[in-house]
Amino acid sequence: MSEVQVLTKVEELMGALDQVKRYKALTRLLVDFAVIFLAAIAVLLGWELGFDFYRLGSATGCYYAPFGEFTCTASSAALPLAVQLFSGLAILLIPMAGLLGGIVWVDRGLKKVEVEGWKGVLGEGIPGAIKLLQELNWDSVLDDIRASKSGYSVYFTVKVAGYWMLAFVVLFFPYDVGMSALHLAPNMYALALVSFVLVVLVARGDLQKKYRQVVSLDNLMWELRWFSGEFKAAKFEA
Amino acid sequence: MSSRQPSSKPDLYVVARIVKELSDNGSMKRTQLATATRLSYDVLVRYLGWMNEKGFVRMDGEENVVLTEEGHDVYERLVEWILEYVGKLRFPRF
Numbered sequence: 001m002s003e004v005q006v007l008t009k010v011e012e013l014m015g016a017l018d019q020v021k022r023y024k025a026l027t028r029l030l031v032d033f034a035v036i037f038l039a040a041i042a043v044l045l046g047w048e049l050g051f052d053f054y055r056l057g058s059a060t061g062c063y064y065a066p067f068g069e070f071t072c073t074a075s076s077a078a079l080p081l082a083v084q085l086f087s088g089l090a091i092l093l094i095p096m097a098g099l100l101g102g103i104v105w106v107d108r109g110l111k112k113v114e115v116e117g118w119k120g121v122l123g124e125g126i127p128g129a130i131k132l133l134q135e136l137n138w139d140s141v142l143d144d145i146r147a148s149k150s151g152y153s154v155y156f157t158v159k160v161a162g163y164w165m166l167a168f169v170v171l172f173f174p175y176d177v178g179m180s181a182l183h184l185a186p187n188m189y190a191l192a193l194v195s196f197v198l199v200v201l202v203a204r205g206d207l208q209k210k211y212r213q214v215v216s217l218d219n220l221m222w223e224l225r226w227f228s229g230e231f232k233a234a235k236f237e238a
Numbered sequence: 239m240s241s242r243q244p245s246s247k248p249d250l251y252v253v254a255r256i257v258k259e260l261s262d263n264g265s266m267k268r269t270q271l272a273t274a275t276r277l278s279y280d281v282l283v284r285y286l287g288w289m290n291e292k293g294f295v296r297m298d299g300e301e302n303v304v305l306t307e308e309g310h311d312v313y314e315r316l317v318e319w320i321l322e323y324v325g326k327l328r329f330p331r332f
């Protein structure tokens with residue numbers, strides 16, 4: 001019976017460390033995500049600039065509007081329909097593509113993280129459990145947990161920011177139409193605040209869960225710090 | 239039984255594998271034991287020499303390797319130790 005308990009406990013330990021590995025990978029992948037998204041924004045800016053330069057080059061109807069804005073009213077009719085259509089939607093399509101590309105990249109990266117490689121060794125029973133415990137590099141494990149904690153916090157922040165942006169975009173159109181109908185000027189700050197409050201309210205449960213997970217990682221670190229001390233100090237030689 | 243010892247500190251994992259096989263199967267021939275533990279015969283003999291010196295195993299009249307009471311106790315103590323310490327860990331549900 002005690003052998004089964006040992007194996008169950010070691011399985012739990014290794015499972016928790018696998019999760020730490022995933023969170024650590026997430027830290028690295030979030031940097032990639034940010035780069036992909038920023039690259040999409042750069043492409044959008046490039047596209048808009050290129051399009052404006054094209055219209056400027058066509059030398060029709062560009063002028064300085066009030067408040068110093070440079071505006072081109074030239075017709076783009078000379079361009080193929082597909083390009084005109086894309087140009088109209090570029091502001092939505094390109095960042096969405098960046099966002100989607102980033103999500104796919106993170107997802108693929110997380111799937112590549114090698115986990116559960118220890119299951120075969122643990123299948124050997126107690127000797128396998130001993131081997132796994134002996135081979136754990138405790139300093140590296142504790143470093144990984146520390147990295148995971150910060151990675152998880154960044155993930156948490158990025159997720160909230162993403163939902164916030166999404167809520168802002170989704171609410172923008174009805175808000176704009178509503179304010180126009182009432183002949184009032186839209187207040188973007190108010191919309192941003194309302195979006196944020198909505199995100200916090202809707203995702204409250206998820207946010208609490210994520211917070212508890214960060215706290216759990218912290219607890220796991222303290223537990224393992226204690227266990228690694230005991231394990232290193234143990235004298236197994238008879 | 240050879241009195242040669244493992245060249246360096248014995249690996250606890252290897253010792254545990256030998257003890258587990260003997261515990262599960264009772265007495266075993268050295269060749270059988272080498273196959274079951276996936277150890278080369280030479281390495282196994284070195285480990286058996288060390289374990290014999292410590293009193294964990296002995297040879298019976300038919301040259302079979304037998305786990306002694308002490309060997310069994312040490313293994314049990316090891317399991318208990320792991321259970322005592324790993325058992326205290328509380329793992330988060332991620």
